[in-house]
Amino acid sequence: MPDQVHSSAPAPPRSVGRSLLLSLPMALFTLLLFTPVLRQPGQPAKLAALVTWVFMLALFFLMMRTRQTYRWRRIFFITLGFLFPVGFIWDLVALRSSMSIPIERMLSGDTPFCFMVIPMTLIPAALKKTIIFPGSILPTPSNPHSIAMMVALWLLATVILGKAWCSYGCFFGGLDEGFSSIPKKARVRKINPKWRLAPWAILVAIVLLSAATFEPVYCSWLCPFKAVTEFPQVRSTQTALQFGIFITLFLGLVVVLPFLTKRRTQCAFFCPFGAFQSIFSRTSIFDVRIDKEKCGAGCLLCQNNCPTLAIDQEAIRAGKLPSSCMRCGACIDVCRKDAAVWHIKGTPVGVKPERARLLYLYAAWTFASMFGGSIIAHSLERLIGLVM
């Protein structure tokens, strides 16, 4: 959070018994989720699943007990962001002893499919019935990260959670959230709000260029996370240039700028998938509202603490956050007047907001445990295997 301001009158914590009771459905679901892994013969896999199960459950319990969302979600999200590259790189090194992928392997459909590609595939798929990605539709032994699986997961999360994908599902966002959490105060405070439009511009540019060139332009040229996952093998001036761009963008947008601004700069000012996901924020029944009567004069704590600059004074006046809101809960947790609230569409604003929060968290945490939890468990298994 850019400025850690604690509520002057925080909501009293829930009793331990009630918090446990509210966590019980999540405990049973996640136990069901990790049972197949717990039955596996390998000791590291069992231990990793057990640690992940306890970790996810403990965070959910703390969300119930403290009635706070943001800081517990952030622990999960940063863990996911930093552990994902560990497991991913580990597998790549085990598979082909390098993070780089040769062009021959790409052409044979061995490139793992990432959700970032989805917006770029739409126009070519509509015009030419072609998926412009060198991956495989169904999982194969050499490429388990198939197109069909990722698209299905993304659709499921998008219909239920909308833009909250960026706070609970994205395995990249945790990195810049992690670096933005390190300093106590922001060194750069004034950011021109026009930069919030940049992800839309990048989205339009990459979608149009991908349709023109029949290649996923963002993956080839602009993805900062190629620096910590997989990149084309450097064999020419062009691939060297691409690699240089990946490293520069990663250091600039994911490490340095979040550190200086205490904002998720990559997510707020660059990520085209975030802009694409904003289009689907209407599909979710959950959103965040600001009760204008309770807000009164406006302390702007929510605006100052929004990690992605989604809140401005116009949004506060309207009582409704824009589609770029990632539903991370930072504004709700810092609001001293309980004016910022979780809300279910079609219901009156501010009436039983805790019930809306619970319903939202059950949905979001179920997905987080299923998707992010399995990634965390996978990476932990690799690390535990190293020690044991």
Next chain:
Amino acid sequence: MISVTEAFALGLGSGPICVASCGPVLLPWLGAEPRDLRGTGRLLAIFLAGRLAGYQGFAVVAWAAGLTIPLDLRSRTLVFGLANFGLAALLAISACFTRRRCAQPPDKPHTRLYQIGAANRFRPPAALTLGFLTGLNLCPPFVAAGIRAAAAHSLPGALAFFALFFAGTCVWFLPSLTVSSLRRFSAVPAVARMTMGALAIYYAYLGVVSAASWRLAPSRAGNLVIFITRTVSHA
């Protein structure tokens, strides 16, 4: 003899590729100039006129030079390198100088407001020039049309073939008129200008790559391509 239906069908069939090829230039430009349907249609018509001029220019060259110049690797690289630099420059200039609307009260978005003080008089002649430069694109359908146009017995025949081919592709450009419906979103022109800035970098990169290829390409390297193309077309 040219076939009317063949030229039109070729254009109609390859229209999606043409739209995909011109989209990165056309759509941000239309978005940056928020107008009603008629205004957007006028801009689109100017753009397409420029594109037709580019096509016809190629038709003249294709007919007069009997395929030699359009398919010579070195000449082709030079033409497309210059076209890419031109596109980059025009997009960058348009991103900076496109007419900006006065801020309007949110409750009355269609109020007529007049700018007081010095107006930005510089208006780049972008629509026509952008259309012309995108018309110089050597995409696969364009090559197919070029080969057929070169086989025409007269210059008017080649021009007519390209005009009909162009008419066929134009059908696919009509959906871009829907950009006018985005003008109710106040952020669209700013996003479109940023997009043009990003695309200017891309086209400048393509220009640099073309310039490097032009320096490296042997002047007669295209001869093999010409030989194969002629053999295939005659067969």
